[in-house]
Amino acid sequence: MTDPANKRFIRALKGETLTPPPVWLMRQAGRYLPEYREVRADTKGFLDLCYTPEKAVEVTLQPLRRYDFDAAILFSDILVIPHALGQTVEFRAGEGPVLAPIRDTAGLDKLNPGQVIDHLAPVFETVRGLARSIPETTALIGFCGAPWTIATYMVEGGSSKDYAETKAWAYGDPDGFGRLIDLVVEASTAYLLAQVEAGAEAVQIFDSWAGVLPEDAFRQWVIEPNRRIVEGLKAVHPDLPVIGFPRMAGPMYEAFVKETGVDAVSLDTTVPVAWAAERLQPLCTVQGNLDPLLVVQGGAAMEKSVAHILETLGKGPFVFNLGHGIVPQTPPENVAALIAQVRGQTRGQAAQ
Numbered sequence: 001m002t003d004p005a006n007k008r009f010i011r012a013l014k015g016e017t018l019t020p021p022p023v024w025l026m027r028q029a030g031r032y033l034p035e036y037r038e039v040r041a042d043t044k045g046f047l048d049l050c051y052t053p054e055k056a057v058e059v060t061l062q063p064l065r066r067y068d069f070d071a072a073i074l075f076s077d078i079l080v081i082p083h084a085l086g087q088t089v090e091f092r093a094g095e096g097p098v099l100a101p102i103r104d105t106a107g108l109d110k111l112n113p114g115q116v117i118d119h120l121a122p123v124f125e126t127v128r129g130l131a132r133s134i135p136e137t138t139a140l141i142g143f144c145g146a147p148w149t150i151a152t153y154m155v156e157g158g159s160s161k162d163y164a165e166t167k168a169w170a171y172g173d174p175d176g177f178g179r180l181i182d183l184v185v186e187a188s189t190a191y192l193l194a195q196v197e198a199g200a201e202a203v204q205i206f207d208s209w210a211g212v213l214p215e216d217a218f219r220q221w222v223i224e225p226n227r228r229i230v231e232g233l234k235a236v237h238p239d240l241p242v243i244g245f246p247r248m249a250g251p252m253y254e255a256f257v258k259e260t261g262v263d264a265v266s267l268d269t270t271v272p273v274a275w276a277a278e279r280l281q282p283l284c285t286v287q288g289n290l291d292p293l294l295v296v297q298g299g300a301a302m303e304k305s306v307a308h309i310l311e312t313l314g315k316g317p318f319v320f321n322l323g324h325g326i327v328p329q330t331p332p333e334n335v336a337a338l339i340a341q342v343r344g345q346t347r348g349q350a351a352q
Contacts, residue, residue, distance in 0.1 A: 004201040009070040009139040012319050013202055013241035013264050013285050021310070021318045022070035023342045024141075025335070026266075027325030028063040029075050032332060035062050046091040047083065050076045053125040060130055064138060066332065067339050070319075071139040071202075072130060074195065076123055078145030078206055081187050082154050084119040085111040101157035103165055105176045108183065116187045117194055124198040131199025142200030144191055146207030146246075147184040147225035154180065163212050170221060185225050189232035196237055204243040204266065205229060210256075211248025211268075218252050223259050230261040243287060247324065257283045269323025273312040285317035290338075292322045298334035306341050 004010045009022040030036055036059050043049045050056060060075040079097055083089040088100040102108060130140055153159075155166040170177040192203050210222045230242050244262035246253060248270065257265050257280055267276055267288030280286050290309060294302040309320070320342045326335070 007139045015317045020343050021320045023320040024069040024071040025322050025326050029059045031328035032330040051122040056126040057129040071141050072134050073141040084116040097158050099157045102154050124194050127195050127198035139201045142195030142203045144188045146205050147181045148221045149208045150184045152209050181225050185228050189229050202241040207246045210246035227260040254279050277312050281316040287319040287321045289323035292327050295334050296330050
């Protein structure tokens, strides 16, 4: 690989303003691609795909062959951390992730944090394979889920509409819940450091359910755990670019950026881009934030939104992306049109 500092994606994360901006898409490898569906159909289960380096490398590379993104993101899942800790994790068709819920400190005592790195050895082999295989101009992103988001899955036993069990534990027994958060912070930091040792050049921390907490709890269970992970990473790799994604955090995005130490922040679809340009971009690189369903629609609606984002955020350090992951029903040709527009866009054209 070339020096990561020379890659456009890394340069943007370091604070450069580039025209056109670098571009990649969350979930750019996945079910919208027929070649992904072929690999997935030949694999027993989703976790088997994550833990089979040859296949995980292949599905990571598939979107690069089609679209020449500026970054590739490791194909894996945020729930490999609870799985590696010893919690039962299944992915059921039509139901999503199902975990054996942990709702008290007795459940925590059954976890085994000492096995995390050995358990995740196949993921690190995938990272090494990608580092050897991706184009020399493409950056490699590692990732993990943030502690609050991981905790919601571990406590609820899967997805949730109200996070009632997790909030009940966090509000009623903050010391006990804090033990769970501590376990996930330590496991996630070690996991990301091992990804970097294997070849990841930047990392993103996905806090998908950050926005469900009120301000004080947000500071305690989102900002502080993310800050600890960033601190742990920077203690070993001071120049490692770290992207935070406190999805649906609203005005708390600003405190998140100021208090966690992230180098970049990924914006969800609801963040007004003019506000982000004024309040966030002076603090760090911003990434985002096209609505994934506009890529499903394509055409004039998508083009108008892309132009507005480029015009508003393209005057500072910026990475073009979606506000959440690409959805399975997305036509691949619309992704091609999106990339062509971003790559061909200049600031002057964006206003037209």
